[in-house]
Each structure stands twice: as C-alpha cells, then as structure tokens.
Amino acid sequence: MKHPTAMARSVLLFLWLGCLGLGFAQAQTNAAVWGYKVKPGDRLIDIAKTYQKSPEEWQKLQQRNGVADPKRLVPGKQLQIPVSDLKQGNPVAEAVLVHGDVQRLDKSGQPAGKLSSGDILKMGDTLQTAARSTLTIRFADDSRMLVTEKSTITMTSLLNYGKTGMADxxxxVHNGGTDSQVAPQKGPAARYEITTPAINLAVRGTGFRIQVDGTSGNTRTEVGEGLVAGTAAGSQALIAKGFxxxxxxxxxxxxxxxxxPPPQLQPSPDTIGKLPALFAWQALAGAxxxxxxxxxxxxxxxxxxxxxxxxTTQVQWDDLPDGDYVLRIRGVDATGLEGQNAVQPFQLRTKPAPPELALPSDGQHGAGTKISFRWKPAPEAHTYRFQLAEDADFRQVLALVPNIAGTTHAVLLALPQGLYFWRVASVTPTGLIGPYSDAFRLTVQGDTQKED
Structure with a gap:
C-alpha cells in the first residue's frame, strides 16, 4: 500500500479531523444533531421516551422536525435530535478478562484493590497491570482494548448515548502498551481517543497499537487496520494501515x-498433539x-x-497446557517500530495421552494369516482408536477401528505385500479422542489372508 501524498494527506487529515471533532469545544459537540430514521408504526412520544433525556419534551422534537401528526410519522423520515438532548447510559466499561495481577490505583498512585474479570470500570479509574499480566476492556460500543503488562491507564471518559450506539x-495511557480494536464510530458524538504524554490519537473504527515509555513519554503508534489521526505540539498526522x-x-x-511486513512463518499443523511445540519463521530484512x-x-x-x-527465528514450548492459542510474531526495525503481525492460530491437544506402541515393532517385517497389533495401556484411556494407512501422513487410511477394549487388535483384512503405517489414540470415558501415537512402520512380505 502506498502512503498518501502530501497534498492528499492534507485533504484527508482535514476531513478526518473534522469528522472526529478533534480540537473542538464540547459546546460544538452538544450543538450537533443525531439522526433517527422513522420506522413503520413509530410514534413521536415513543421515540422521545427511548432516546431523549426528557421524554415530556416530545413537542419540542415535533416542532424542530416539522411533524404534523405525532402519531402518524412517515416511515423513512429523518428526525433530528440534538446530542445535548440525548439520554445517556451509565458511564462504565467492563474488565472482560483479567490475567494475572491488575490493580486499581488511588489518587496517590497506590494500589487500592485487585481487579477481577467481570468488574465494572468507571470514569476516573486508574488501572495498572503487573509483569506478565494483561487486561481486556470492553467499552459501551463494543470496542475493545488489550492492556499489556507493566502499563498504567486512566479512564478519562466513558460516556455513552443509550440506544443510539454512540459512545465517547x-x-x-501513562506508560506501557495497549492494543485497540475499535468498533466503527457512527454518529456526531461517537469517539474513541487515546492520549499519552506525547500524542493524542483518535479513530473511527480501526485496529492499532501504542507503546509509551514511562520515563521519556515517547510513544510508538502502529496501525494494523484503518486510519488513526494524531495531533501533537500543534502538528497533525494521518497514520494509515501498515504505517x-x-x-x-x-x-x-x-x-x-x-x-x-509480517515474517513468513514455516508451515505448522493447526492442531498439535504432543510437546514440544516448535514454531519457526524466515529471517526478515530490516528486523x-x-x-x-x-x-x-x-x-x-x-x-x-x-x-x-x-x-532468533524460532521458539519452542515444552510445557504448555492444552488449549486454544494464537501466536503473533512481528519484526522490530532500527527505530523501534514494531511491524505487522504474522499470526498462527493453533490448538494444543495432548490429552488423553496416546498409548506406547509395542508390536509389531517399528520397521518390522510381517507375514501370515493374521497380524496382531499390541500396545501398552494408557492411564487415561477407556478405549482405543486404531488406524492403518499406506502413507506416513495417513491421507490414505485403509482401516479405522474405534472403541477397542483392551490392548490387542487383529487386522482381519487381506493386505498385499508392501509398506504400511499404524497408530493408536486413547479415548476417555466421555468419548474425547486424544492425539495419535507416533506411527510405526510395518512391511508385509506376502499376502495375509482374511481370518475365517
């Protein structure tokens, strides 16, 4: 993507900042109007009850919009309601996920109580994440902010305008980092803004990261989606996706x-059945x-x-618990700006552990009228699931036998001579199928015959 030229940037920035309302007084915001599109069956008094601070002033709404009959509105007509007249909801946000140690701070900056998932956040709250701790906040318009470790932030404004969907x-951000996913901001009073010691940032629906140095106040802003408008020391900038x-x-x-750009990840499975979990990527020029x-x-x-x-260009984990994960890797350039993410979602499913295969041993040659496959009992297994294939990746499965009780299974198929692969998975009493064991190779010399 090419960044806008200087002239294009100037025009876009003017229009963008105008839409955002950056630098305008609150009085001008209050002078703005919100439009409501009339639906079939709407009555003016019901609209006033739903959206206005003072429903009894529906007649004022009637006069403003030139409505002849308040009980018979024309579907599709746009009613103009001043933002200053709109009903406001509770100015709160929600801590949807607290991971680790996250504290509310009092006015002196001292811990005033540990935050828990589901707690309500209010205007004026100052929050701090400890090392290896994060906080996910959901705002009234469903925008979300992920606060990274060792960060301190203050909820400056949490205004919302009821059922209009607008939120201010x-x-x-005093120090540390945030990663914002901002819902599209629709309406004259809808805003999402972040301030730091170095820059003010405003968006109308985008994804972006910031990182504030707690000592110098220097702020990195990196945009992953949409556009971000920044102002600082009388200057303005429009930061596009990828900048x-x-x-x-x-x-x-x-x-x-x-x-x-994002690093190129080496191919890896979407589901990992055993540890260690290893991920690698190609070296990135400029990183x-x-x-x-x-x-x-x-x-x-x-x-x-x-x-x-x-x-390095690889990472390995030996002790992750089973679960759903997302790996994000990005290069960091010489200025400290962090690049675009390479993203790899994966599932780790190591339980129940597979059994240890016994006979035929790996690489063994077999022949005869019947081949018995044996494995050692697995502690979490209630039954077992057996697979036989003619390829190591098990794309061509020749036999699939579920719900095997015990540790022996006899293949009752006539197998021509050739190379085969077999493996076994454990199944819990609830029916959960674990990862398969490493496959053993079996070479059949001469045909086996189907057992009578």
Whole structure:
C-alpha cells in the first residue's frame, strides 16, 4: 500500500479531523444533531421516551422536525435530535478478562484493590497491570482494548448515548502498551481517543497499537487496520494501515513510516498433539529482532501469556497446557517500530495421552494369516482408536477401528505385500479422542489372508 501524498494527506487529515471533532469545544459537540430514521408504526412520544433525556419534551422534537401528526410519522423520515438532548447510559466499561495481577490505583498512585474479570470500570479509574499480566476492556460500543503488562491507564471518559450506539471513550495511557480494536464510530458524538504524554490519537473504527515509555513519554503508534489521526505540539498526522509513527513530548510529529511486513512463518499443523511445540519463521530484512506474543483463549477473550523479544527465528514450548492459542510474531526495525503481525492460530491437544506402541515393532517385517497389533495401556484411556494407512501422513487410511477394549487388535483384512503405517489414540470415558501415537512402520512380505 502506498502512503498518501502530501497534498492528499492534507485533504484527508482535514476531513478526518473534522469528522472526529478533534480540537473542538464540547459546546460544538452538544450543538450537533443525531439522526433517527422513522420506522413503520413509530410514534413521536415513543421515540422521545427511548432516546431523549426528557421524554415530556416530545413537542419540542415535533416542532424542530416539522411533524404534523405525532402519531402518524412517515416511515423513512429523518428526525433530528440534538446530542445535548440525548439520554445517556451509565458511564462504565467492563474488565472482560483479567490475567494475572491488575490493580486499581488511588489518587496517590497506590494500589487500592485487585481487579477481577467481570468488574465494572468507571470514569476516573486508574488501572495498572503487573509483569506478565494483561487486561481486556470492553467499552459501551463494543470496542475493545488489550492492556499489556507493566502499563498504567486512566479512564478519562466513558460516556455513552443509550440506544443510539454512540459512545465517547477517552483513555489516557501513562506508560506501557495497549492494543485497540475499535468498533466503527457512527454518529456526531461517537469517539474513541487515546492520549499519552506525547500524542493524542483518535479513530473511527480501526485496529492499532501504542507503546509509551514511562520515563521519556515517547510513544510508538502502529496501525494494523484503518486510519488513526494524531495531533501533537500543534502538528497533525494521518497514520494509515501498515504505517507507524514515533512521537516525543513537546515535539511536532514527523512523517509516518512504513512498518515491516509480517515474517513468513514455516508451515505448522493447526492442531498439535504432543510437546514440544516448535514454531519457526524466515529471517526478515530490516528486523533487528522480533516481538513474540502468545495469546491464550480464556473465557472467550485472548490473554497474552507470553510477551518477549527474540533474536532468533524460532521458539519452542515444552510445557504448555492444552488449549486454544494464537501466536503473533512481528519484526522490530532500527527505530523501534514494531511491524505487522504474522499470526498462527493453533490448538494444543495432548490429552488423553496416546498409548506406547509395542508390536509389531517399528520397521518390522510381517507375514501370515493374521497380524496382531499390541500396545501398552494408557492411564487415561477407556478405549482405543486404531488406524492403518499406506502413507506416513495417513491421507490414505485403509482401516479405522474405534472403541477397542483392551490392548490387542487383529487386522482381519487381506493386505498385499508392501509398506504400511499404524497408530493408536486413547479415548476417555466421555468419548474425547486424544492425539495419535507416533506411527510405526510395518512391511508385509506376502499376502495375509482374511481370518475365517
């Protein structure tokens, strides 16, 4: 993607900032109007009850919109309601997922109580994540913010305008990082803004990351989706998808810089049946090192359980619990800007553990009227699932036998001479099928005959 030219940037920035309302007084926001499209059967008094602070002022709404009969509205007509007259919901957000140690801070910056998943957040709340801890926040318009480890933020504004779907969300990031997925902002009062010591950022539906240095206040902004408008020290910038910017307190913004592309991940299975889990990627030109994040799915949200910088191009985990994960890898350039993510979702399913195969041993040659396959009992197994194939990847399965009780299975098929592969999985009493064992090879010398 090409970044906008200087002239195009100026035009886009003017229009974008105008839409966002950056730099305008609250009085101008209140002077804006929200449009409601009349539906069949609507009555003016019901609309006023649903959306206005003072439903009894429906006559004022009638006069403003030139409505002749408040009980017989024309479907499709746009009613104009001043934002200042709109009903407001509770100014709150929700901590949908707390991973690790996350604290509310009092006005002096001291811990005032540990945060838990499901807790309600209010305007003015200051929150702090400890090392190896993250917080996922859901706002009134369903926008979400993932707060990374060692971060401090304050909920500056959590206004929402009831059933209009508009929300005015402002978050101050003192230090640390956030990753925002912002719902499309529709309506004159809809905003999502982040402020840091170095830059003010505003969006109307996008995905972007920021990282604030707690000592210098320097702020990195990296845009993964959509557009982000930034203002700082009298300067303005429009940051497009695939671009980033570094802001310093008190200094004008420079030009956005192209982010590194995502690294190329080596192929890996979507489901991993045994540890260690190994992932590798190709070296990326321009990358000084790599940011690796491992996200685990918890209660329907993703928590960052690993967040580290690597000099190598591979990572291995020996002790992950079973679960659903997302691996994110991105290159970091010489300026410190972090590039676009390479993303690999995967499932880890190591339980119930497969049995240890016994006979025929791996690579054994067999012949005769019947071949017996044996394996050792697995502690979590209630029954077993047997597969025989003519290829090591088990794309051509010749025999699949489920619900085997015991540790012996006799193949009752006539097998021509050739190379075969066999493996066994454990099955729990509830029917959960675990990963298959490593396959053993079997060479049949001469045909076996079907047993009578």
């Amino acid at each position: 969300t402002k978050v101050q 980033g910017i570094i802001a310093e307190p008190g200094k004008p913004l420079g030009q956005p810089q192209a982010l590194l 000084q090192h790599y940011r690796l994040q491992l996200l685990a799915s918890v209660q329907g949200s993703d928590a960052i359980i690993v967040d580290e910088v690597l000099q």
